[in-house]
Amino acid sequence: MGEIAMLDWKANLDALVEETMAFAKSVRVEPLVPRTVVEPNRLPSMNWTGSEREEIARRVARFKAHQQRFKREREDYAASELKRMLARRY
DSSP states (O other), X not given: OHHHHHHHHHHXXXXXXXXXHHHHHHOOOOOSSOOOOOXXXXXXXXXXXXOHHHHHHHHHHHHHHHHXXXXXXXXXXXXXHHHHHHHHHO
């Protein structure tokens, strides 16, 4: 009786492996996120009517103004969150 049980176990295992392989071949995996092509941001072309130094200075000034705006927005947000948390506390 021991040999019969061993043969059944092996037959069941072989059947399970075969069924699993068939299932794995039938499953089609789709990517979770659709692939998109991201174009890099292009800098505007340089204005060659003035000197390169003036163009660089204008770009640096725009960049600094942009960074200052971000800094103000972060500080305003942090202050509003702190005010909201303190209001809940009391």
